[in-house]
Amino acid sequence: MDLEKHKNDTVAQVVEMFLEFAKGDLKKQTHSRYYRAYVNYVKDSSFGKIPARKIKKYHCDDFIRTLTNGTIVYSYVCQIKCIVSQAFDYACDREIMSWNFMRKVKINEDRCKEHEDKELGVWEDDEINTLQSGSMNCWNKCRKYRNSPALFILCGTGLRLGELLALKWSKVDFERRTIRIERTQTEYTDYDTNSKIYEESTPKNKTSRRTIVINDFTYKWLMEQKRRTKQAGIESEYVIPANSGRMVKESNITSTFKAFCINVGVEYKPSHTCRRSYVTNCLDKGMKLALVSRNVGHKNKSTTLNTYYKCKNDYEDNLAIQNEIFKIYDFDFGGVQKELAFA
Template sequence: MELTVEMMKKLLDSAIINNEDVERAQIETIKEALMNKYGIKAPKLTQRKNRKGYVCNIPGKYVIPGGPKRPQVSGSTQAECLKNFYDYIEKSVVGTYDKNMTLQDVCEEWLRKKKGEINETTLDRYDSIYRNHLKDTEFSNLTLRKIKKFDCDDYIKTLYHKKLAYRTVKNIKTLVSQVMHYAIMREYMNTNYMSYVKINANLCAVNEYKKEAWTDEELCIIRKKSLEEWNEHKKYRFSAVIMLSATTGCRIGELLAADWSDIDFEKKTFTINKNYVNYRDVDTGNYVTQINHGKNVASRRSIDLTDEAVFWFKEMKRRNDHLGLYSEHVIVSRKGARLKHRAIDARIETFCNAIHIPYKASHTGRRTYATALKDYGVPISEISADLGHSSILTTQAIYYKRRNSREKALGQKNAAFVATLGNTPSLE
């Protein structure tokens, strides 16, 4: 049988329990309600310096729009402080719908809620889309209750005039659609009109950035020139990173985060459990570089190293040792620090220019790994596991790249029909 408020009062009046017992019961009740209803642990309460009451901070994701940026709640007792915290959270989660709330208002609220729920690089990408394509536009300043499908259609049309690539327009549409879905869940609006909008790919700009893989010929040149330039001139130390990426399929951030303790040369394995990332902090606007520990479960993995991959890890170590760089990091600057992604890209571009092959971004090695193995018949599931993908569809649709020249492909197609039908008869 549960104790009601009236029963507690009678026990208190009868001196069976005291005020401290009542407060403890209240605190436990509020803690249980916070966890069961909102999945929130009770906050840390701080006693005021004058010992008159308690205060606690509101987590950033629950800050009510338009209020103080770093709000606190207080109470004369711990139970009262917790009760006020609960009331604030309930108001934040349930919300009092502002009839004049604009799409921009709810987008900013959505971004605040996302902080802590998703990784920093993804949050930075969402925030960048919002700042560059949505913030302070005529569309974003519409009140939610006034938005109709034709408003969404008109907004997408404005993106065509900006000469944006199809993928960019699609990402913007997806962001707005997610924000509207959030607004529906919060009962701010009833219909996600953006989800009904169709993007006309023919009106989007042609994306000049091609996601390519290194060709067999290019990779052979890179391998040969990397060894020659280092052995003969001690130049282009980081050209080895191209080969490491192409023979392991790792993200460049994963290689930049790698330590020698992650590599077991005897068992020929590479344990990947961290990524070196750079992102813009949405609160301060400052750029942050840090180690993150895996995007998801699939990203944290151990891969078996091919003989070629083992060779290039050892080659990287040989080059570091020659310069006296006895660091725990696999890829290290002359000052013993980890290198940033942009610094590696710049060095790869310098090397490509020096050996007269077209520069391709560092992620090209990852696509090369997937393509080379798939072309040779390695099961797509095995390749997907090495790349740390949670779905083989990602590997197949995004990372596998056609590398044959048109002439080579046509020769293969002709050979297939010759094998099936015999030589093509002459019409002369």
């Protein structure tokens, strides 16, 4: 590297240089996320315009302080700091900078934006039943919403939407009743062309590569999806294909789900609701947490339980379950309490 050429590089130039250097080592969607953070918070900021070799700790403190103004959540501020710090390490290794002062900066979490508590619901049983009837009627009568079975396949497997959209029939074994998850659809922005890219990639972590079973509910909707694809005259290796036979984009299937729900008269819920519904149904019916967690590809069982489970048991179910549990303490009072039962 020509040090003389880079001795006056600004912070923004150093970060951009680092991102270009790291491009081959990062997943494309991760690089896209890092670059977006750079563009939004570093590139045109006063901090970004300072010559990197003149950076002191107070510059870094001031920069982080501008981020902790109540508009950005703590985790994202941490990510921005991490990106800049990695860039400064890169610059120090190449003697563009003498010291990485960003490492010493602390983030005041109390000054960051609080996470919004979103209502993370599940599909109710009657909603799923209405949607199933609606899906069959819309297709058989009007040939509409060809890919609506995807919603039920998600509910029956707990797959991420990207995993289902990248799923090929070659990974579905109807004889052994298994599905092998090895790919997922990713979306990112190519900042060289400023365009959205949709492509297959490996799942987010090792536990996401998994084999799951095909239960009867899922089997029927997979077969229904196959029937509709054939009736539409589409030849495709994908389970959920676009009209062209290629992999359908996540934004397009989301639009299909929204239009389908409106048509059937059921309030639309995001695709991840299907994943929470799978977890909730399995745990409510007694499946072991470890198995449910493995089925959905979580690294930690706590994520499955604390983030994805939403108790559906109504009063009658709750009462019946507890009565069954506490039969172990059943005691005969000999009728002495009858007169107080409804006092």
